[in-house]
Amino acid sequence: MGTTAVEKEIQTIKSISMTSLKNMFSVVVLAAIFAACQTGSRPEQTEMAIVPQPNEMTTLDGCFTVHSTTAFVVPDLPELKSAAGLINERFQQAAGFALEMTSEKPAKNFVALELDDLADFGEEGYELAVDENGVTIKASTARAGFYGLATMLQLLPPQIESQTLAANVDWVIPFVQIRDQPRFPWRGMHLDVCRHFVPVEFIKKQLDVMALFKMNTFHWHLTEDQGWRIDIKKYPKLTELGSIRTEGDGSEYGGYYTQDEIKEVVAYAAERFINVVPEIELPGHSLAALVGYPHLSCTGGPFQVRNVWGVEPDVYCAGKEETFHFLEDIINEVVPLFPYEYFHIGGDESPKDRWEECADCQKRIKAEGLKDEHELQSYFVQRIEKVLLAHDKKMVGWDEILEGGLAPSATVMSWRGEAGGIEAAKQGHDVVMTPGNWVYLDHYQGDSKVEPVAIGGYTTLEESYGYDPVPADLEGELAKHVLGTQGNVWSEYLYTPELFEYRIYPRIIALAEVGWTQKENKSYEDFLKRMDPQFVRLDFHDINYHIPLPEGPANHMAFIDEAKLAFTNTRSLKMVYTLDGSEPDQNALVYDSPLTFTENATVKIRSVLSTGTMSPVRTITVEKQELLPAVSVETSHTGLQGKYAEGVFIKVADLDSVEDWKTIQVNEKNLRTINNYQEPTGAILEGYFEIPEDGVYEFQTNFDQLFVGGRLLVNNDGEVKRYSRNNAQIALAQGTHPVKIIYLNNNIGGFPQSWNHFIVDYKKAGDEKFSQIKLENYSY
Incomplete structure (x- = not known):
């Protein structure tokens, strides 16, 4: 992308520095909490602000205060010690002290994590109780204990997420009793780093936020037509040539992760009980690989890394044995980097044009007794499945892997609607429901005329929140095949890390609740209220989340006698505006009805969260004009x-x-x-x-x-x-x-x-x- 366009996109979504407003909101919340604890009443703001919403919760009167003398009781297990260490990092940074870890539980003034056999609570369920003596978290696994600690963090003031010392904060936790477990075992986020690359530190930042909201799966899309992003020692040209593309303006764009960086991310995720699923695309979306190894195509090349979006016709040749040896070698290097049991092979959008014209592929079809190129794709996928099974890996693929017959052990990600997932579940296969209408986070979440450019689609926060991963056709016994859902982040139009976050948040948090909370315990209106302190937490993580922009008028409006400008936004947020050219702030005029103009004007308007954080500014020029006269001209040609x-x-x-x-x-x-x-x-x-x-x-x-x-x-x-x-x-x-x-x-x-x-x-x-x-x- 040209420099000017990049700068323009960044400017459109540039985060507003609202530190003072954030602190003001936090002070107000803390004052309310402190006063509530002093009087013994119930602090509504804190106790109702857990996301995802717990499935069983009883609120009580009073608060427990964490001090530097509070004991942190942790069983002597490495995973739990590591989880407790992450919590202590929060206290050390924000409160200026770390809790002293011990295995002996005192009579009072403690945060205690206890391993307990919780019947029917599975590997991720926990109990949390807060009373005058302290906080007790019971869990049957380290993972479940970590989720209990994550809930405790959300019961603390939002400043617990601060990266620097937060002064004058009482670290109070309201009295509450929670019994909680997730609805689905797969609660994930997919990230395409091929179209646009992000550094390791950016990924760690997202993993931190995922952990806060109890998400447990990071689907890392590492290879594409537009870039190969993982170092493979045996085939160095994959990154030497395949990781770099020449953009339309002549500039080069590239980047990849070394195997040490992959290990670093996987280890970081594991500390936060997040499983990492690699995706190595095949047989399609493979042009970047073919640039360095063109003999594995049907035509022999030469090729260049694709610098436009869309679907590439050149794919791996299914008729050549060298193709399968090559992919097996890659899998042999990738598998040791990712200990989780699932391995994603893509399998989507693989055109059959080259196979139809390829003598080797046609020979393969005949030799294997296949019906057509769709069955050839099934043959291709099932050969790779055997390679993965030899590594004790479960294969995952997009719903196109249903074509020609589904591999026996495959798990299907249903992205082209829900039909693929329904069909796979009826065949006895597990599915992850990822239909574009609800979980594609590269879609617009506001009017395309005011938002930064996107791939298309329109998926609001409410629509993402309202998604149910179990379609009506899969209720009953078949519902057990639905592992869950994930937010998919395709990066064609995500030119900067800030744009990634602008698309991801807060919809990914809505999907975190979709994956965790039972349907009967969900409420969108309540979710929006509970998100208020979560936005403050996101501020402390420097997340550039989306705030709905004022919509309605074009940027340049004209009128003859009078103009009326009416504004809306997708969450009915408060809007403030100015007419004097200044940037609207908390003291600006509040929009409550259409604005009327009889003279030229410049309107600057933005939306405001209840926390005080504001959206970027929209500037609308309003110009009084006389009718531009028509011209008298004779024309003789059309066009x-x-x-x-x-x-x-x-x-x-x-x-x-x-x-x-x-x-x-x-x-x-x-x-x-x-x-x-x-x-x-x-x-x-x-x-x-x-x-x-x-x-x-x-x-x-x-x-x-x-x-x-x-x-x-x-x-x-x-x-x-x-x-x-x-x-x-x-x-x-x-x-x-x-x-x-x-x-x-x-x-x-x-x-x-x-x-x-x-x-x-x-x-x-x-x-x-x-x-x-x-x-x-x-x-x-």
């Missing part, structure tokens, strides 16, 4: 005319240096020349179109620039032009108006401009739907 030049043009200004222009006329017959031209080009097109009646009109387009009546109206210069995010209004008189379009057929951020349709849309202000200005509507 547009202009000039174009071959070459890589990332910004409109790059066209200034062009000397070799070629003329072009664009109509339906030669549209492909300009719209889907395979070589990079830049074009300036001009013509006229008709406005049906006087009025204010809003325009949207993914062209780089759109001029109407000589005015630059829509400017997407340097951005990823996946969706129009720069809509603008203009007042136009009925009749003919000149239009100019600047179109750069480039690749910014992995999205080629040629993938867009040749479209400009417009609508009259107040109308709901846009109309397309088709090529036959233009003339010159």
